[in-house]
Amino acid sequence: MFPPDQPDRRTFLAAAGWLASTAMSKDVPLAPPDKQSADAKMPDPPQKKAGWAVVGLGKLALEEILPACALCKRSKPVALVSGHPDKAKKVAAAYDIDPKAIYTYENYDTLKDNPAVDVIYIVLPNSMHAEFTTRGVKAGKHVLCEKPMAASVAECEGMIAAAKAAKRKLMIAYRLRYEPFNMKAIELVRGGEIGKLKSITASHCQNTEAPNIRLSRELAGGPVGDVGIYCLNACRYLTGEEPTEVTAIAHQPKDDSRFKEVPESVAFTLRFPSGVIATCDCSFGTDESRRYRALGADGFLQLDPAFPYHGLRLTVQKSAKISEYKLEEKNHFAGEMDHFSECVLDGKDPRTPGEEGLADVRVIAAIEEAWKTGKAVAVSK
Numbered sequence: 001m002f003p004p005d006q007p008d009r010r011t012f013l014a015a016a017g018w019l020a021s022t023a024m025s026k027d028v029p030l031a032p033p034d035k036q037s038a039d040a041k042m043p044d045p046p047q048k049k050a051g052w053a054v055v056g057l058g059k060l061a062l063e064e065i066l067p068a069c070a071l072c073k074r075s076k077p078v079a080l081v082s083g084h085p086d087k088a089k090k091v092a093a094a095y096d097i098d099p100k101a102i103y104t105y106e107n108y109d110t111l112k113d114n115p116a117v118d119v120i121y122i123v124l125p126n127s128m129h130a131e132f133t134t135r136g137v138k139a140g141k142h143v144l145c146e147k148p149m150a151a152s153v154a155e156c157e158g159m160i161a162a163a164k165a166a167k168r169k170l171m172i173a174y175r176l177r178y179e180p181f182n183m184k185a186i187e188l189v190r191g192g193e194i195g196k197l198k199s200i201t202a203s204h205c206q207n208t209e210a211p212n213i214r215l216s217r218e219l220a221g222g223p224v225g226d227v228g229i230y231c232l233n234a235c236r237y238l239t240g241e242e243p244t245e246v247t248a249i250a251h252q253p254k255d256d257s258r259f260k261e262v263p264e265s266v267a268f269t270l271r272f273p274s275g276v277i278a279t280c281d282c283s284f285g286t287d288e289s290r291r292y293r294a295l296g297a298d299g300f301l302q303l304d305p306a307f308p309y310h311g312l313r314l315t316v317q318k319s320a321k322i323s324e325y326k327l328e329e330k331n332h333f334a335g336e337m338d339h340f341s342e343c344v345l346d347g348k349d350p351r352t353p354g355e356e357g358l359a360d361v362r363v364i365a366a367i368e369e370a371w372k373t374g375k376a377v378a379v380s381k
Ligand code: NDP
Pocket: 056, 057, 058, 059, 060, 061, 081, 082, 083, 084, 123, 124, 125, 126, 146, 147, 148, 173, 175, 212, 213, 219, 226
């Protein structure tokens, strides 16, 4: 409105009380671009974002997934699915989601009529993953499903077939495959940093308080699918192999009402084709333990803790010398969501597709058979 340095402009600013309080005067001209910092970086133009529907507004969705959306470059929440409309309305308001984009489990299929939704994130109890993934891909949406993929091998196979038939992408939410520490561990172990890999020990234990979906057999809870799966998945991603045989024992105390339906603790071993032997334990009845150690002919790599959302610590010990890898921590959920958005928007294949979830569930089925029968069990192909 006022060209710089014209009396009218200064009069106007002085009247507004600005001239005295700012550095602006005729003696301090605005710096032309060639007098400004030469290395000031222009921001990249914003990239297209995929629209996400989050299904099941429980602890994980509310405390981790939705907050992580603020860190996403390619993903934004645009719809919610919940059995509790009042909660969903509050969440929608907090995340600037159109209240008309709140769905129930009954009208979930009408997501097909919402073009703003590209991806559905299933954050429901494990027993509901198969049904809501299948309905989601049939509604024409791509699906990211939480771990464990489903309650049985047959359910996982059905989900993969449904996604293929609908020509939609299916990814399983293995967040550790989208963060730097576990990715570095894979690179080091497979790259021979500790010599030939011989064995892995892994532990993922916590105290799980009732009530909790994890303690319900009907909702497909239990320590192996909930926390043991991190040990199992780590053994698979560190070796790059599929286990051929498992053994397992479980403990289900009679004097703790939490464990009427699922075991408290399960210990299992995995035999890999290269000869690597993995020893893992998981529990819902101990203080926290979330770590693994890969032992090679020339040293060992340790991630302790390995599985939480923050504070991962990676060390390698060779000939009694310990080196720590200091890496920049990244939000696991933002990493996995942006990866899947990229797959959807740019036509790429996800790093952890349905087949990855199925491979874990095959081993989980064998582990259950092993602790129930007390026998070594071959993993089905
Ligand atoms: P919660 O029990 O906190 O939340 C589950 C939500 O599912 C509920 O809040 C509810 O949402 C909805 N729901 C629908 N039907 C039922 C039912 N019959 N019983 C209970 N809840 C129901 O579970 P979490 O958020 O901890 O876990 C959800 C999923 O995420 C699980 O598959 C779990 O394995 C996975 N997970 C993954 C983690 C990771 O790091 N990748 C970490 C934690 C969990 P509403 O009220 O909106 O209907």
